[in-house]
Amino acid sequence: METPTYDLLVIGGGINGAGIARDAAGRGLSVLLVERDDLAAHTSSWSTKLIHGGLRYLEHYEFRLVAEALAEREVLLRAAPHIIEPLLFVLPHEPHLRPKWMIRAGLFLYDRLGGRMTLPKSIATRLDGSRYGAGLKPRFRNGFVYADARVDDARLVVLNAIDARARGAEIRVRTTLEAARREGGMWRARLAARDGGTAEVRARALVNAAGPWVGDVLGQVGTAPIGARVRHVKGSHIVVPRVHAEDHAYILQNADKRIVFVIPYEDRYSLIGTTDVPVDDYAHPAISAEETDYLLALANAYLDRPLAKGDIVWTYSGVRPLYDDGANDPSAVTRDYVLKVDAQLPAGAGTAARGNDGAGRAPVLSVFGGKITTYRKLAEAALVELRPFFPAMKGAWTDTSQLPGGDLPRGDRAAWLGELCRRYPALDPGLLRALAKRHGTHAAAILGDARKPADLGEDFGAQLCEREIEHLVNDEWALAAEDVLWRRTKCGLPMTPAQRQRVAARLGA
Numbered sequence: 001m002e003t004p005t006y007d008l009l010v011i012g013g014g015i016n017g018a019g020i021a022r023d024a025a026g027r028g029l030s031v032l033l034v035e036r037d038d039l040a041a042h043t044s045s046w047s048t049k050l051i052h053g054g055l056r057y058l059e060h061y062e063f064r065l066v067a068e069a070l071a072e073r074e075v076l077l078r079a080a081p082h083i084i085e086p087l088l089f090v091l092p093h094e095p096h097l098r099p100k101w102m103i104r105a106g107l108f109l110y111d112r113l114g115g116r117m118t119l120p121k122s123i124a125t126r127l128d129g130s131r132y133g134a135g136l137k138p139r140f141r142n143g144f145v146y147a148d149a150r151v152d153d154a155r156l157v158v159l160n161a162i163d164a165r166a167r168g169a170e171i172r173v174r175t176t177l178e179a180a181r182r183e184g185g186m187w188r189a190r191l192a193a194r195d196g197g198t199a200e201v202r203a204r205a206l207v208n209a210a211g212p213w214v215g216d217v218l219g220q221v222g223t224a225p226i227g228a229r230v231r232h233v234k235g236s237h238i239v240v241p242r243v244h245a246e247d248h249a250y251i252l253q254n255a256d257k258r259i260v261f262v263i264p265y266e267d268r269y270s271l272i273g274t275t276d277v278p279v280d281d282y283a284h285p286a287i288s289a290e291e292t293d294y295l296l297a298l299a300n301a302y303l304d305r306p307l308a309k310g311d312i313v314w315t316y317s318g319v320r321p322l323y324d325d326g327a328n329d330p331s332a333v334t335r336d337y338v339l340k341v342d343a344q345l346p347a348g349a350g351t352a353a354r355g356n357d358g359a360g361r362a363p364v365l366s367v368f369g370g371k372i373t374t375y376r377k378l379a380e381a382a383l384v385e386l387r388p389f390f391p392a393m394k395g396a397w398t399d400t401s402q403l404p405g406g407d408l409p410r411g412d413r414a415a416w417l418g419e420l421c422r423r424y425p426a427l428d429p430g431l432l433r434a435l436a437k438r439h440g441t442h443a444a445a446i447l448g449d450a451r452k453p454a455d456l457g458e459d460f461g462a463q464l465c466e467r468e469i470e471h472l473v474n475d476e477w478a479l480a481a482e483d484v485l486w487r488r489t490k491c492g493l494p495m496t497p498a499q500r501q502r503v504a505a506r507l508g509a
């Protein structure tokens with residue numbers, strides 16, 4: 001059988017791999033994406049889930065990154081209003097940590113660096129007697145309020161993969177790139193599927209978007225030294241019952257100059273994080289006792305009702321694959337992305353140096369660092385790097401396009417939920433809301449002709465029904481219970497162990 005050939009073989013189904021696959025497929029390239037585990041199984045579902053400029057990065061003079069990320073916040077709010085929404089942040093003032101003038105100056109820049117914004121500008125405010133002080137110790141009297149946005153990070157990855165597939169890309173989950181070598185101006189790669197099958201494919205270019213494993217993949221493909229290293233920095237979060245009933249988040253300052261967010265999460269909870277801990281084991285990150293103590297201590301310095309270890313209902317940890325810029329402090333290592341290409345154009349193509357055999361050295365592009373927030377710009381930058389090898393490739397297109405389900409009427413979540421409630425009057429509004437939040441306008445396709453709750457099949461609890469599971473399996477590559485419970489949805493969080501077990505039994509895990 002002839003070995004299938006693609007323009008791009010993308011390694012890694014995190015946000016960067018999925019974003020590059022989508023962009024490239026939309027430009028007419030043939031794309032294969034392989035992900036060893038599930039889509040978003042690693043760093044891309046363990047983030048703080050913010051689409052933000054990163055106020056704190058201003059202190060590290062990362063103006064380029066902050067400006068790009070702030071502008072991107074607007075683009076992404078338009079592209080996926082079902083999974084990305086504005087969120088207000090309250091910064092309680094602590095005069096001994098940062099003076100007022102410094103915070104005012106930072107917020108002045110933050111309001112302007114990204115260009116025209118639809119989100120409200122920052123304000124200074126009283127906290128005592130105001131909803132902006134909800135849950136805080138009464139000693140916090142003054143603060144600042146600014147706007148950013150939050151995202152369902154794992155769903156953002158899946159939506160990019162769905163759109164990539166709709167534009168012709170092939171997505172293979174539970175498929176590992178084992179090795180690749182250059183041959184005749186192309187790559188020949190060996191892939192191993194979780195079920196034991198192996199396959200060989202050829203590709204004109206490789207994209208190494210393996211996140212924390214970027215260095216390992218470079219080893220597997222045997223490139224020339226590319227002069228870049230990854231810094232593995234773990235970040236952990238704790239989830240506790242909601243610490244206040246208002247809609248805003250807190251950004252809390254610590255004496256070590258770090259900040260920690262307290263974010264309303266999944267209706268009933270608050271998400272508290274994150275930490276910055278350099279690690280050697282980047283495959284199995286888990287929260288340590290020190291990190292738990294650190295997060296609880298900082299939260300308790302601000303919250304009126306102290307949190308204890310027993311309040312923690314869930315924790316998660318992820319590893320940032322940062323570009324090693326030589327900074328000592330893990331919090332100060334750049335969050336910007338760096339792309340490294342190892343390649344030579346073939347003889348006769350442009351002016352770049354040529355390989356000995358005239359066939360050139362097929363490119364491998366490796367992704368270092370980055371943010372969920374900047375994934376789309378990263379994808380555009382990656383395709384600029386690869387353009388010399390695909391001169392017929394179409395131009396950039398993703399800045400004005402919506403992600404699947406994002407075409408809400410007037411971009412308005414409430415209006416869309418109202419529409420679903422009108423169309424399905426006999427169904428639980430809570431279920432309709434959950435489906436609208438996860439699937440946007442595609443919720444209507446999942447609900448289809450359902451008229452009464454029984455039409456949706458088994459009710460697994462926590463607003464998860466059989467019909468949605470069928471959709472996640474058939475259209476979103478879900479295979480195991482955790483794909484459904486902790487990534488495509490977060491239903492695992494409010495479920496009882498018995499309910500989770502029923503989902504696992506349904507999926508045959």
Ligand SMILES: Cc1cc2nc3c(=O)[nH]c(=O)nc-3n(C[C@H](O)[C@H](O)[C@H](O)COP(=O)(O)OP(=O)(O)OC[C@H]3O[C@@H](n4cnc5c(N)ncnc54)[C@H](O)[C@@H]3O)c2cc1C
Pocket residue numbers: 011012013014015016017034035036037038039040041042043044045046047048049050051052175176177178209210211212213217233234235236274317318319320321367369370371372373374
């Ligand atoms: C604690 C924490 C908080 C964060 N908070 C935010 C935030 O609030 N906002 C924000 O914008 N950014 C945030 N980030 C940054 C953001 O999460 C990451 O930059 C981003 O998720 C990295 O995505 P990735 O695709 O590069 O890596 P990953 O998501 O890790 O994806 C890489 C994938 O490659 C796969 N892979 C590896 N080797 C192979 C192989 N040989 N074959 C096949 N597949 C392979 C892996 O299985 C993995 O799924 C945060 C990061 C952390 C850790």
